Amino acid sequence: MFWRMTGLSTASPVETILDKENFTLEELLDEDEIIQECKALNGRLINFLREKVQLEKLLQYIVEEAPEDADSRRSLKFPFISSEIFTCEIDIILKTLVEDEELMNLLFSFVEPKHSHGPLLAGYFSKVVICLLLRKPFLLMQYIRAHQEIIKHLVELIGITSIMEVLIHLLAVDEHMYASYVEAVHRIEDSDVLEMIMSKFSSSDCPEVHLNSAETLCAVAIYASPGLAVKLSSSSFIGRLFSHALEDSRPKSVLVNLLSVCICLLDPKRSLAGPYHMYNHQLTPGSTVAVNSGTVDGMIPRLGDLLKLLEFSSTENILLTTYGKLHPPLGKHRLKIVEFVLVFLTVGGEAAEKELINLGAIQRILCMFFNYPYNNFLHHHVDSILLSCLESKNSSLIKHVLHDCDLIGKILEAEKNCMLTASPDMPTVPAEGRQPPRIGNIGHLTRISNKLNQIGSSNTEIHTYLQEHNEWNQWQANALSKRNAVENVYQWTCGRPTTLHDQTRDSDDNDYQDRDYDVATLANNLSQAFRYGIYNNEDIDEAQGSLDRDDEVV
Known part of the structure; x- marks a missing residue:
């Protein structure tokens, strides 16, 4: 903003309108400088906007859809400017709004079932409510405590991302806000809000509803008050979660998103880079969160049913690729199951390791690693699973990987037959009439082999097993060492920049x-x-x- 100097500055268009005897709110909303004047705390403008009549009109622009024959100002400009006026965080305007029962009823009439819920106005509604929650939390929570149906309406509209953000801000509160309205938070904890969110997985077939419901539960698991966190991690809630995930009649998006919730319950730090990190800052990336033993115990009985979903059927679709075709393709749900096994193995402790060995989960996932040689997401998870097994202090887990899974034998076999071949047992089929390409997991096999040698230098059991395997020692001396020398970028003389x-x-x-x-x-x-x-x-x-x-x- 330029300084207003005598003889140099010109009158603001907003001031020109305010100087009139009769002017309307629409004339002010049509001026581009109104937001700038609000942020500059123009006293005459704020005194006009704080009136109940004007605030009611601003809220109507936000919560009521424009008529079909309305111009662009009514349908686009006025709702946007109205929401921006509230989010300028002018204290007297926010205080007037939140202390008036009728104005608050008008604002939250947007989430009522009979109301239309366009995504544009939903975004404006979300901005105003979140601004009130941040600036006037006590008064807003008092209003919500007196109108418990608001939480139910928000859950019903959880498929709209803007409404989901409001719900997350209400449930996943930080420590300072928690101390400000403890009574209101306890009222939410005593409600059945988590059950209402969980019911969306069985009552709706919309993938957006499943995704937003899972994001809300993940945010609750990471940031919510202790009461809600205990409910979410209880064995009964875990059992309901797996019941919905393993139901055959439900879409695969239910399984994928509910497994994301399970992963978040086991390891909240894995979700800090996702969409939940933007809401609060209770948990920093360097902090550690103890895993609830009840959560792990609640997941173990359903682990066998979950691993059955890794099996393939001949009725699944065929996916054509540049190198051939996949019959069947891996699918997001199988990839998510592998990711869940990785987290469950890493943080679940000895009980999780024992159950995974008994179910043969690692052996089955390792076969998938070689059956889908071009799925780098799968290769990354399997690489981490094998590394976690080899670094484990449980000798039975190490023996299981080396002997039962035959890790070294599979690596050597893949190195001998490094070209993609057609086989009736393989879901990855090369294209006909073309030279088969090289398999795409050689890089991960090299990484796993190097990790195996590195860990073997400090682990007697692994070192003894490697020394007894003559074919491995020959391949390591003739092929692996040369490959490592070639792939060492620090020995490349190609004019690279300083590392x-x-x-x-x-x-x-x-x-x-x-x-x-x-x-x-x-x-x-x-x-x-x-x-x-x-x-x-x-x-x-x-x-x-x-x-x-x-x-x-x-």
């Missing part, structure tokens, strides 16, 4: 002497760049002269 390792050196002299690229090669590349005409025509002679001198120096 992070080089930048952390203390001495510039040592850095110059230890660089692994050739200065002469870099100079030659620079000379070629000069010859390709970087300079203008009038500078060619000068550039060529400097080039000859540089070549002599080099």
Whole structure:
């Protein structure tokens, strides 16, 4: 904003309207500078907007759809400007709104079932309510406590992302807000809001509803008050969660999203990078969260039924790819099950490891690793699962991976037959009439082999097993060591920039002497760049002269 100086500044259009004897709210909303004047705390403008009549009109623009024959100002501009006026966080306007029962009834009439719920107005409604929750939390929660049906209406509209954000802000409160309205939070804890959210997985077939319901439950698991967190992690709630997830008649989106909730209950830090991190900051990435033993115990009885979903049927669809076809494709639900097994194995403790061994889960997932050689998401999860098993202190888990799963034998077999081949038992089929491509998991196999050797240097059991395997030792000496040497980027002399390792050196002299690229090669590349005409025509002679001198120096 420019300073207003005598003789230089011009009157604001908003001030010009305010100087009139008779003006309307619509005239002010039509001016582009109204938001700027609100943020500048224009006293005359704020005194006009704080009137109940004007606030009622602003709320009507936010919660009521424009008529079909309305112009763009009524349908687009006025609702946007109205929401922006409230989110300017002018205290007197927010206080007038939240202390007036009729105005609050008008605002929350948007979530009533008989009302239309357009996504545009839902976003504006969400902005106003969240602003009130942040600036006037005590008064707002008092109103919600007196109108418990609001929570039910919000859950019914959870498929709208903006409404979901309001619900999350109400349920997943931070510590400061929790201390401000403990009574209201306890009232929410005593309600059946979690049961209402869980019922959306059985009453709706909409994937957006399933996704938003899962996001809400994950936010509750990470940030909510202790009462709601205890309810969510109880064995009874876990049992209901798996019952919905394993129901055959339900869409696969139910299984995928409910497994996301299970993963969040086991390891909340995995969800910090997701959409829930934006709401609160109770849990930092460096913090640790103890896993509730009751949560793990509640999941173990249903683990066998979950792993049955990894099986394939011949009736599934065929997915055509650039390298051939998948019959059947892996699917999001199987990939999510593998991710769940990874988290369950990592944080579940000895009971989880014992159950996974008895069910043969690791062996089944390892076969999927080789059956789908081009699914890098699957390879990443399997890589982490094997690493967790090899680093485990449970010797029976290590023996299971080495002997029962035959990890080394599968790696050597894949290295021998590194080209994709057609087999009736393999879901990945190469394209007919074309040369079969190389399998795409060689990089992960190299990483797993290197980790196996690295862990074996400090683990006697693994080291003894590797030494007794002559074929492994020969492959390691002839193939793996050469591959590691070729793939070592620190030995490449291709004129790469200074690496992070080089930048952390203390001495510039040592850095110059230890660089692994050739200065002469870099100079030659620079000379070629000069010859390709970087300079203008009038500078060619000068550039060529400097080039000859540089070549002599080099």
